Amino acid sequence: MTSSSASPQDPPSASALDRFHAVIPAGGVGTRLWPLSREGAPKFLHDLTGSGSTLIRSTYERLFPLSGHAVMVVTGEAHGEAVLGQLPELRTADLVLEPEPKDSAAAIGLAAAILHARDVAAGRTGAEGTIMGSFAADHVIAPVPLFRDAVGQAVATAATGKIVTIGIKPTHPSTAFGYIRTGEHFPVPDAPDAHQVIEFVEKPGEQVAQDYVASGRYLWNAGMFVAPVALLLDHLAAAEPDLYAGLTEIAAAWDTADQTEVMARIWPKLPKTAIDYAVAEPAADAGDVAVIPGTFTWDDVGDFAAIARLNPAAQQENMTVLGTKPRVYSEDSSGVVVSETQRVVALIGVQDIVVVDTDDALLVTTTDHAQSVKQAVKALKEKGDSDVL
Amino acid sequence: MTSSSASPQDPPSASALDRFHAVIPAGGVGTRLWPLSREGAPKFLHDLTGSGSTLIRSTYERLFPLSGHAVMVVTGEAHGEAVLGQLPELRTADLVLEPEPKDSAAAIGLAAAILHARDVAAGRTGAEGTIMGSFAADHVIAPVPLFRDAVGQAVATAATGKIVTIGIKPTHPSTAFGYIRTGEHFPVPDAPDAHQVIEFVEKPGEQVAQDYVASGRYLWNAGMFVAPVALLLDHLAAAEPDLYAGLTEIAAAWDTADQTEVMARIWPKLPKTAIDYAVAEPAADAGDVAVIPGTFTWDDVGDFAAIARLNPAAQQENMTVLGTKPRVYSEDSSGVVVSETQRVVALIGVQDIVVVDTDDALLVTTTDHAQSVKQAVKALKEKGDSDVL
Numbered sequence: 001m002t003s004s005s006a007s008p009q010d011p012p013s014a015s016a017l018d019r020f021h022a023v024i025p026a027g028g029v030g031t032r033l034w035p036l037s038r039e040g041a042p043k044f045l046h047d048l049t050g051s052g053s054t055l056i057r058s059t060y061e062r063l064f065p066l067s068g069h070a071v072m073v074v075t076g077e078a079h080g081e082a083v084l085g086q087l088p089e090l091r092t093a094d095l096v097l098e099p100e101p102k103d104s105a106a107a108i109g110l111a112a113a114i115l116h117a118r119d120v121a122a123g124r125t126g127a128e129g130t131i132m133g134s135f136a137a138d139h140v141i142a143p144v145p146l147f148r149d150a151v152g153q154a155v156a157t158a159a160t161g162k163i164v165t166i167g168i169k170p171t172h173p174s175t176a177f178g179y180i181r182t183g184e185h186f187p188v189p190d191a192p193d194a195h196q197v198i199e200f201v202e203k204p205g206e207q208v209a210q211d212y213v214a215s216g217r218y219l220w221n222a223g224m225f226v227a228p229v230a231l232l233l234d235h236l237a238a239a240e241p242d243l244y245a246g247l248t249e250i251a252a253a254w255d256t257a258d259q260t261e262v263m264a265r266i267w268p269k270l271p272k273t274a275i276d277y278a279v280a281e282p283a284a285d286a287g288d289v290a291v292i293p294g295t296f297t298w299d300d301v302g303d304f305a306a307i308a309r310l311n312p313a314a315q316q317e318n319m320t321v322l323g324t325k326p327r328v329y330s331e332d333s334s335g336v337v338v339s340e341t342q343r344v345v346a347l348i349g350v351q352d353i354v355v356v357d358t359d360d361a362l363l364v365t366t367t368d369h370a371q372s373v374k375q376a377v378k379a380l381k382e383k384g385d386s387d388v389l
Numbered sequence: 390m391t392s393s394s395a396s397p398q399d400p401p402s403a404s405a406l407d408r409f410h411a412v413i414p415a416g417g418v419g420t421r422l423w424p425l426s427r428e429g430a431p432k433f434l435h436d437l438t439g440s441g442s443t444l445i446r447s448t449y450e451r452l453f454p455l456s457g458h459a460v461m462v463v464t465g466e467a468h469g470e471a472v473l474g475q476l477p478e479l480r481t482a483d484l485v486l487e488p489e490p491k492d493s494a495a496a497i498g499l500a501a502a503i504l505h506a507r508d509v510a511a512g513r514t515g516a517e518g519t520i521m522g523s524f525a526a527d528h529v530i531a532p533v534p535l536f537r538d539a540v541g542q543a544v545a546t547a548a549t550g551k552i553v554t555i556g557i558k559p560t561h562p563s564t565a566f567g568y569i570r571t572g573e574h575f576p577v578p579d580a581p582d583a584h585q586v587i588e589f590v591e592k593p594g595e596q597v598a599q600d601y602v603a604s605g606r607y608l609w610n611a612g613m614f615v616a617p618v619a620l621l622l623d624h625l626a627a628a629e630p631d632l633y634a635g636l637t638e639i640a641a642a643w644d645t646a647d648q649t650e651v652m653a654r655i656w657p658k659l660p661k662t663a664i665d666y667a668v669a670e671p672a673a674d675a676g677d678v679a680v681i682p683g684t685f686t687w688d689d690v691g692d693f694a695a696i697a698r699l700n701p702a703a704q705q706e707n708m709t710v711l712g713t714k715p716r717v718y719s720e721d722s723s724g725v726v727v728s729e730t731q732r733v734v735a736l737i738g739v740q741d742i743v744v745v746d747t748d749d750a751l752l753v754t755t756t757d758h759a760q761s762v763k764q765a766v767k768a769l770k771e772k773g774d775s776d777v778l
Contacts, residue, residue, distance in 0.1 A: 349758030361733040369738030
């Protein structure tokens with residue numbers, strides 16, 4: 001259909017990848033990781049795997065071989081400086097700062113709208129338009145080559161005019177994630193694993209989760225979306241016309257002198273909704289969504305139990321110990337210690353313990369109660385201890 | 390026997406109390422209370438009961454109605470200033486600073502020797518000589534009137550020419566304390582509860598401890614000794630002649646310009662032994678020891694389990710919380726938190742937990758493991774973390 005000059009020998013995925021622009025939404029505090037994650041220092045700004053890199057830096061480096069410098073980050077105004085500190089290569093025009101949190105449809109939608117406006121300005125239309133791929137800043141993925149292969153297949157599939165998600169092959173019947181119900185194999189050259197998506201389903205109960213996993217037809221929804229920006233915006237316009245109109249107005253002013261003023265005026269009025277409701281689910285209903293099953297391990301580092309799981313290399317006997325210069329002494333104990341101070345931490349006879357030691361706050365809980373940290377943070381806020389949140 | 394001018398109406402205990410001089414040995418770090426207790430800030434310098442007073446101040450105030458200003462403190466050189474800070478009323482001549490720890494026989498023996506030297510210099514002999522009463526600086530006692538009654542009886546009994554201990558009526562078959570085997574009632578006016586002591590016995594095993602308590606004839610040895618200083622020194626001279634000779638030489642120079650020089654020269658050479666071996670046990674074998682059973686509650690605050698036990702008033706729901714300005718949030722948790730910092734401490738789903746939060750060290754253990762803190766401190770020392778000990 002296009003006047004592409006690619007020779008028949010060129011793999012379609014190679015030319016599709018030329019259209020690829022990575023988008024990294026870096027929002028969310030990660031309340032279940034308090035007091036490590038804070039409003040001022042959210043999860044993605046921490047090294048939670050002992051890799052030496054923050055999660056956002058790791059995300060960037062994971063994508064770089066595919067995207068090169070075509071990377072956009074959407075984050076809160078308060079974190080702009082910290083993000084640039086982590087990603088000095090990032091072009092300032094590709095750093096989108098939200099005056100306030102507006103959920104994922106606005107964040108990802110604005111990235112799509114800006115990229116589309118640039119396409120229009122540059123005369124790139126149809127099969128030349130940008131294919132964006134959105135990947136959260138705070139997920140942990142390994143091995144990276146398997147991830148890159150899945151993204152490559154997703155981009156190739158998106159190039160056929162699909163919204164493509166990468167679903168994770170479940171390792172256990174988790175009730176903490178939404179699921180993707182897969183359909184027939186979807187024939188795409190360079191994307192041998194592509195399948196149709198029948199529907200997205202919410203976090204299930206335990207029995208349903210077990211049935212899902214046993215069926216072999218469900219994948220975890222990891223919130224990864226790869227799509228031609230024009231197609232994504234079409235679906236957004238249909239499902240959320242007000243949001244679409246606002247984002248289009250901001251995008252028209254982007255890269256101009258009016259950018260800041262228009263953003264400040266329009267953004268606060270935008271509706272708050274998730275990209276799943278605004279785009280993915282209606283697009284799936286329309287038969288417009290495909291999925292690449294990801295066989296890599298994936299963790300959204302939802303709580304401190306995840307930290308223990310993700311850091312086998314940091315184990316001192318039965319304790320996972322994280323920190324720049326941890327001074328941890330443990331006897332007859334197991335669990336995880338995150339030490340952000342130079343204090344000596346002595347643990348005696350405590351099992352599956354979680355100790356997070358920071359300058360102004362200390363958490364002591366167990367891996368079994370890791371999910372309850374969110375309620376504790378809520379209670380601290382109500383108690384007036386917001387200075388440590 | 391004496392030329393006392395007391396009328397027959399005067400209670401003998403009143404005149405005996407005139408001879409009373411309290412001695413407070415303030416030694417021992419309280420390693421099981423690390424990181425609250427330190428080499429630089431031992432147990433007796435802390436308020437461990439939420440009373441608003443340090444243990445040594447409470448000890449002083451408990452004795453003051455009996456002793457007035459006749460109080461001597463024996464402590465390490467490093468703690469002299471802190472002790473004076475707690476006891477500004479203390480006469481400097483009654484502050485005995487040990488150049489190094491030498492165990493209780495040297496500490497209590499030196500107090501006796503100094504008080505005896507003063508008696509000799511003042512021409513007080515025989516039934517006019519000082520009766521000392523030695524009470525550790527770091528014990529918790531209540532109600533105080535019962536304690537004072539026991540001390541009054543002990544002084545009256547000591548005035549008959551006995552070494553008197555105050556033994557605690559056991560509330561449970563503890564294996565953490567030595568026991569006192571009591572004999573016949575010992576007739577002393579003004580000391581209706583006095584009994585002979587048959588022997589002191591070491592910390593027993595569980596079965597033996599149960600037998601002791603069941604017999605009703607055993608008391609806990611709380612290390613409280615009340616005795617005429619001349620009699621105490623006689624027994625010390627017999628059992629530990631070298632120690633006695635050294636202490637006598639120091640005492641002769643006390644209250645003179647040579648005090649410091651002689652102390653520095655003699656003290657380091659003194660043998661290290663406990664007052665129990667050097668005086669109490671041989672004196673008991675000689676039939677020279679009596680006991681007043683104490684019906685007050687007594688706790689040597691041996692570990693953090695004791696702290697929880699001693700602070701019912703500091704409970705927030707199921708947590709005992711101690712500290713100047715604790716900011717403790719607990720959910721589905723029980724145990725004890727000692728907060729020496731201004732940090733928020735959040736506890737979720739931890740039972741019988743012990744958290745001690747200080748500027749440079751953090752302890753997390755359980756009340757069941759409270760006794761193990763001593764080994765942890767030893768391990769930290771071996772590891773090179775002595776800066777926090």
